[in-house]
Amino acid sequence: MEYLQQSFSVRFDYKVFFTSGLFDPANTVLDDFLTADAASGSVKKILFVIDQDVLNATPALSDKIKQYFAAHKTVQLVSEIIVVPGGEIVKNDEAWFSKLLNTINKHGIDRHSYVAAIGGGSVLDMVGYAAAVAHRGVKHIRIPTTVLSQNDSGVGVKNSINYFGKKNFLGTFAPPVAVFNDDQFLLTLTNRDYRSGISEAIKVALIKDPVFFEWLENNAAALTVRDMATMKYLIKRCAELHLNHIASRDPFEKGSSRPLDFGHWSAHKLEQLTNFGVLHGEAVAMGIALDTVYSNLSGRLADDDTHRAIHLIKKMGFEITHPLLEVNSDDSPILVGLQEFREHLGGQLTIMLLNRIGEGVEVHEIDIAILKRAGEALKNEYSVLDTA
Amino acid sequence: MEYLQQSFSVRFDYKVFFTSGLFDPANTVLDDFLTADAASGSVKKILFVIDQDVLNATPALSDKIKQYFAAHKTVQLVSEIIVVPGGEIVKNDEAWFSKLLNTINKHGIDRHSYVAAIGGGSVLDMVGYAAAVAHRGVKHIRIPTTVLSQNDSGVGVKNSINYFGKKNFLGTFAPPVAVFNDDQFLLTLTNRDYRSGISEAIKVALIKDPVFFEWLENNAAALTVRDMATMKYLIKRCAELHLNHIASRDPFEKGSSRPLDFGHWSAHKLEQLTNFGVLHGEAVAMGIALDTVYSNLSGRLADDDTHRAIHLIKKMGFEITHPLLEVNSDDSPILVGLQEFREHLGGQLTIMLLNRIGEGVEVHEIDIAILKRAGEALKNEYSVLDTA
Numbered sequence: 001m002e003y004l005q006q007s008f009s010v011r012f013d014y015k016v017f018f019t020s021g022l023f024d025p026a027n028t029v030l031d032d033f034l035t036a037d038a039a040s041g042s043v044k045k046i047l048f049v050i051d052q053d054v055l056n057a058t059p060a061l062s063d064k065i066k067q068y069f070a071a072h073k074t075v076q077l078v079s080e081i082i083v084v085p086g087g088e089i090v091k092n093d094e095a096w097f098s099k100l101l102n103t104i105n106k107h108g109i110d111r112h113s114y115v116a117a118i119g120g121g122s123v124l125d126m127v128g129y130a131a132a133v134a135h136r137g138v139k140h141i142r143i144p145t146t147v148l149s150q151n152d153s154g155v156g157v158k159n160s161i162n163y164f165g166k167k168n169f170l171g172t173f174a175p176p177v178a179v180f181n182d183d184q185f186l187l188t189l190t191n192r193d194y195r196s197g198i199s200e201a202i203k204v205a206l207i208k209d210p211v212f213f214e215w216l217e218n219n220a221a222a223l224t225v226r227d228m229a230t231m232k233y234l235i236k237r238c239a240e241l242h243l244n245h246i247a248s249r250d251p252f253e254k255g256s257s258r259p260l261d262f263g264h265w266s267a268h269k270l271e272q273l274t275n276f277g278v279l280h281g282e283a284v285a286m287g288i289a290l291d292t293v294y295s296n297l298s299g300r301l302a303d304d305d306t307h308r309a310i311h312l313i314k315k316m317g318f319e320i321t322h323p324l325l326e327v328n329s330d331d332s333p334i335l336v337g338l339q340e341f342r343e344h345l346g347g348q349l350t351i352m353l354l355n356r357i358g359e360g361v362e363v364h365e366i367d368i369a370i371l372k373r374a375g376e377a378l379k380n381e382y383s384v385l386d387t388a
Numbered sequence: 389m390e391y392l393q394q395s396f397s398v399r400f401d402y403k404v405f406f407t408s409g410l411f412d413p414a415n416t417v418l419d420d421f422l423t424a425d426a427a428s429g430s431v432k433k434i435l436f437v438i439d440q441d442v443l444n445a446t447p448a449l450s451d452k453i454k455q456y457f458a459a460h461k462t463v464q465l466v467s468e469i470i471v472v473p474g475g476e477i478v479k480n481d482e483a484w485f486s487k488l489l490n491t492i493n494k495h496g497i498d499r500h501s502y503v504a505a506i507g508g509g510s511v512l513d514m515v516g517y518a519a520a521v522a523h524r525g526v527k528h529i530r531i532p533t534t535v536l537s538q539n540d541s542g543v544g545v546k547n548s549i550n551y552f553g554k555k556n557f558l559g560t561f562a563p564p565v566a567v568f569n570d571d572q573f574l575l576t577l578t579n580r581d582y583r584s585g586i587s588e589a590i591k592v593a594l595i596k597d598p599v600f601f602e603w604l605e606n607n608a609a610a611l612t613v614r615d616m617a618t619m620k621y622l623i624k625r626c627a628e629l630h631l632n633h634i635a636s637r638d639p640f641e642k643g644s645s646r647p648l649d650f651g652h653w654s655a656h657k658l659e660q661l662t663n664f665g666v667l668h669g670e671a672v673a674m675g676i677a678l679d680t681v682y683s684n685l686s687g688r689l690a691d692d693d694t695h696r697a698i699h700l701i702k703k704m705g706f707e708i709t710h711p712l713l714e715v716n717s718d719d720s721p722i723l724v725g726l727q728e729f730r731e732h733l734g735g736q737l738t739i740m741l742l743n744r745i746g747e748g749v750e751v752h753e754i755d756i757a758i759l760k761r762a763g764e765a766l767k768n769e770y771s772v773l774d775t776a
Contacts, residue, residue, distance in 0.1 A: 001417060002406040004628055006543075006563070008635035009397040018390040029389060042736050105552045112644070112734030133521065135732075136546065136559040136641075155394075158524065164493045171524040172560055175394070240392055247396035253524075256500070344523075346500030348430050 012175040012251075016155050016239055018232070022143065022182040023064040031072035033178050034114075037139075038075060044113045046141075047078040049100060049127045051119025053086035054145050057188035061118070075114065078107045086119055088276050090126045091162045100130040109138050114177070116141040121149040121280070125171070128159030132174035139177045145185035147197025147231070148281050151238035155179050157251055167268065173252040181239070183232055191226075196281025198223060198316050199263075201238040203288055206309060207262050208245070210358030212237055217308070220315045256345045259360055262352040263288035266325055269337025273324050285318035290325055293374040293382065295354040298367065305357045310382050320378050327372035334375075338366060400563040400639075404543050404627055406620070410531065410570040411452040419460035421566050422502075425527075426463060432501045434529075435466040437488060437515045439507025441474035442533050445576035449506070463502065466495045474507055476664045478514045479550045488518040497526050502565070504529040509537040509668070513559070516547030520562035527565045533573035535585025535619070536669050539626035543567050545639055555656065561640040569627070571620055582614060584669025586704050587651075589626040591676055594697060595650050596629055598746030605696070608703045644733045647748055650740040651676035654713055657725025661712050673706035678713055681762040681770065683742040686755065693745045698770050708766050715760035722763075726754060 019029045038044045048065055055061055062081050069077035082103055084090045100115075109115060115138055117127035124142050131140035144154030160171025186194065205213035215237075216223075222230040245260055258264075267287035270278055278286075292309045295301035313320055324333050342349045352360045407417045426432045436453055443449055450469050457465035470491055472478045488503075497503060503526055505515035512530050519528035532542030548559025574582065593601035603625075604611075610618040633648055646652075655675035658666055666674075680697045683689035701708055712721050730737045740748045 001420070003403040004406075004543075004624070004631055005401070005403055006631045006635060007399070007401045008639050009399045010640050011395070011397045013393070013395045015391040015393055018392075032389070042734060044734070101551070101558070105554070105557065108731060110731060110734040111641075133558045133560060135557065136548065136561055155392075160524065163489070166493070169493065169523065170489070170521045172521060172562075173524055174560075236392070243392055243394045247394060251396050252398050253499075343496060343498065346430060346432070346498040 012157075014175055014178055016179040016181060016243065018181050018183070018236060020183050022180050022184075023061070023068045025068060025071050028072070030068070030180060031074055034072075034074045037177060038112070042112075044075045045078050045107060045109055046075045046114040046116055047080075047082070047103065047107060047109050049082045049084060049115065049117045049119075049123065051086040051090075051117075051123040051145065052083050054119050054185065054188070055083055058185070078103075078109070080107065084119075084123055084126070087122050088162070089122075091122050091160065091167075094161065094163070097126055097130055097161050100127060101134055104130065104134045104138065109134070111135050111138055114139045114141055116143060118143040118145060119149075120144070120146045121153040124149055124154050125158075125160050125168075128174065128176070129161050129171050132159055132172045137174060140174070142176045142179045144179065144181060146189060147186060147194055147235065148200060149197075150181045150186075151197060151235040152200040152242055154181075155239045155242055156246060167272065181235065183228060183235075186228070186231065192279065192282075194226060195224075195317050196279045198234070199281040199285040199288065199313075199318065201234050202309075202312060202316070203262050203284060204238055204241045204245075204260070206288065206292070206354060206357060207259060207352060207360035208241055208358060209237075210356075212241070213308075213312075213357050217312055220312060224315075224317060256348055256350045257362060258345075258350065259352050259362070262360060263291050265341040265351060266290055266334055266337055269333060269340070270322055270324055273333055278322065282318060285313050285316075286320060286322055286325060289313055289320040289378055289382070290371075290374055291351070291353055293377050294366075294371060297370050297374055297377070298353070300361065301354045301356065305354070307385070308357060309354075310378075310385060314385060320382060321375065326375040326379065327368060334371070335368065400545075402563055402566055404567040404569060404631065406569050406571070406624060408571050410568050410572075411449070411456045413456060413459050416460075418456070418568060419462055422460075422462045425565060426500070430500075432463045433466055433495060433497055434463045434502040434504055435468075435470070435491065435495060435497055437470045437472060437503065437505045437507075437511065439474040439478075439505075439511040439533065440471050442507050442573065442576070443471055446573070466491075466497070468495065472507075472511055472514070475510050476550070477510075479510050479548065479555075482549065482551070485514055485518055485549055488515060489522055492518065492522045492526065497522070499523050499526055502527045502529055504531060506531040506533060507537075508532070508534045509541040512537055512542050513546075513548050513556075516562065516564070517549055517559050520547055520560045525562060528562070530564045530567045532567065532569060534577060535574060535582055535623065536588060537585075538569045538574075539585060539623040540588040540630055542569075543627045543630055544634060555660065569623060571616060574616070574619065579614075580667065580670075583612075583705050584667045586611060586622070587669040587673040587676065587701075587706065589622050590697075590700060590704070591650050591672060592626055592629045592633075592648070594676065594680070594742060594745060595647055595740060595748035596633070596746060597625075598744075600625055600629070601696075601700075601745050605700055608700060612703075612705060644736055644738045645750060646733070646738065647740050647750070650748060651679050653729040653739060654678055654722055654725055657721060657728070658710055658712055661721055666710065670706060671710075673701050673704075674708060674710055674713060677701055677706075677708040677766055677770070678759075678762055679739070679741055681765050682754075682759060685758050685762050685765070686741070688749065689742045689744065693742070695773070696745060697742075698766075698773055702773060708770055709763065714763040714767065715756060722759070723756065
């Protein structure tokens with residue numbers, strides 16, 4: 001057999017900055033990054049895309065950006081700032097993706113210029129995808145504005161839009177050149193959005209970090225009253241665990257293992273079936289609860305750890321189950337979701353469960369009878385668990 | 389300044405196989421690859437996309453593929469084989485890209501299944517792009533059928549479609565999982581297509597490999613009469629130089645340097661202005677000739693090396709210049725092309741020239757007066773150069 005072997009590695013580096021008031025004229029974090037990053041030889045441009053929800057909560061944002069780049073001229077601001085709807089709509093309607101490509105073309109954004117996205121995870125997903133494919137990749141800056149995107153999706157390497165009615169059907173793995181987490185955006189979130197992002201911290205603590213889990217238990221009360229210092233620690237630690245996971249395993253997910261998808265297989269189905277009426281973080285909290293109790297009933301996780309996990313989820317104010325997560329018949333939605341997840345992975349099911357708090361374990365089979373009992377237990381005995 | 393540093397490397401490995409009669413039932417090269425590659429745990433699928441030009445020249449190809457997978461059942465053949473037009477049209481009309489995405493969705497091609505493309509460079513570009521973004525990347529197999537795609541673009545890591553009337557506006561860097569170069573496809577090429585692919589070999593020899601250049605000089609006569617053993621060596625050596633270049637430098641082209649684009653900046657403009665009436669390889673031959681004579685007139689390349697290069701290009705049967713490559717005024721098309729190339733690179737011009745045969749050198753300025761003289765020299769004194 002005659003062949004040539006091609007082998008190479010591509011290195012990716014980026015920083016996740018933590019700051020307060022990113023566009024305050026005296027804040028140089030962004031400008032310092034641009035000064036260090038921008039290639040010499042020509043003036044680079046930066047195009048901003050802003051989530052409508054963020055702009056509603058911070059109407060002066062566009063003007064602040066313009067004032068910032070009037071004061072800091074390292075990179076030339078494109079005067080047209082694009083506003084897109086927040087949430088799944090921006091990923092469902094291809095027109096937003098097309099509009100952004102059109103704007104990238106119109107303003108001559110090249111591979112050494114920047115497209116910056118300010119918003120929640122959905123907006124970052126769509127903008128990241130457009131930035132990844134225009135000119136085979138222009139430089140992408142992420143400015144996540146929610147707890148969820150600051151501690152989880154926004155610091156990672158994936159982007160996507162929905163297509164054929166399927167979540168994330170189109171997308172790439174394309175690391176950003178930088179992420180800026182600005183805590184001031186968190187002040188504008190509703191309590192529900194604020195809480196929603198905490199479930200990813202519970203998730204990553206349960207599968208990877210017992211010390212962080214204990215910290216969450218000890219700080220649950222402070223988090224529920226939105227103590228900023230506590231939330232800043234949560235976001236930074238959760239982002240760090242997420243980044244470490246990406247760097248240490250399989251950044252572009254060539255294998256079937258998806259440890260960070262703990263609790264997500266049922267959550268994705270629940271979000272979809274409720275037409276995203278249940279928020280991602282809320283669905284993940286229920287998905288974690290389900291897989292935690294399944295871990296217990298299948299003989300992996302001790303009773304005490306199980307109670308601690310469910311107790312924390314409830315204490316944060318999350319619901320722990322939903323009628324759509326119950327197994328009532330052979331075609332219950334959750335069983336359809338299990339099958340879809342199996343297909344999504346390419347045929348072999350791989351699901352993360354828990355051996356103990358801070359230690360996940362992957363399994364390739366789910367026992368439907370036990371899954372049914374787990375749903376019933378959450379609805380019955382766990383629903384009356386004390387949350388004090 | 390508070391930040392987390394993310395750093396990781398992603399490794400890519402793939403083989404470029406050389407074979408004859410890939411779908412002959414007794415040829416196990418493809419099946420051996422699939423057996424070694426396919427993840428255990430489930431049946432994987434393979435979807436084929438074929439260039440209409442290839443099918444016209446080899447009408448039995450679809451049946452041969454079906455017979456092959458009837459005999460070799462490692463992977464399940466999707467019964468629908470997609471046929472797309474060859475050449476730029478498949479990259480210009482987004483409908484082909486959409487049709488392929490639709491078929492990937494319809495047949496449940498997942499991240500562990502395969503999309504194989506059989507055709508020239510344009511078809512590989514379009515299919516590679518669809519494969520790269522569907523499910524954030526399904527496995528892509530390339531089966532290039534032209535000299536050009538077997539020795540150059542088909543073994544590389546880029547894909548694309550045209551958009552907004554701009555060549556390669558959308559695309560990604562996404563290595564295939566394997567490339568299969570089957571010499572039997574070369575037998576069906578017209579003389580013009582066959583010759584066209586040779587210019588990339590001249591190019592890479594001129595910038596990297598004086599020994600290969602001498603081999604080309606010594607084997608020019610055999611190549612013009614389509615001696616297969618000689619062409620097989622040319623393709624393998626050219627592919628090897630291309631692969632080594634990608635692996636050793638900047639695989640995903642984060643910098644501005646494009647050594648393999650020697651002769652290409654003017655060629656791209658010429659292709660576009662002639663609406664691809666001048667083939668890519670023909671345009672590259674003229675682009676190489678122009679930059680070679682520019683290298684000479686700007687004091688870099690010796691007269692003898694210049695004559696050898698132009699002599700070889702002519703001996704292979706290529707034209708060495710075109711009226712559209714002449715500088716006649718400030719808005720001559722070639723000057724517009726130079727400006728567009730500057731913008732494409734992000735502001736700083738980087739163009740490969742020659743110091744001697746086998747040694748390129750990058751420059752950041754082009755002297756228009758010298759460029760004008762180079763075009764005149766090709767039209768006048770070099771046009772009468774002996775090709776014996």
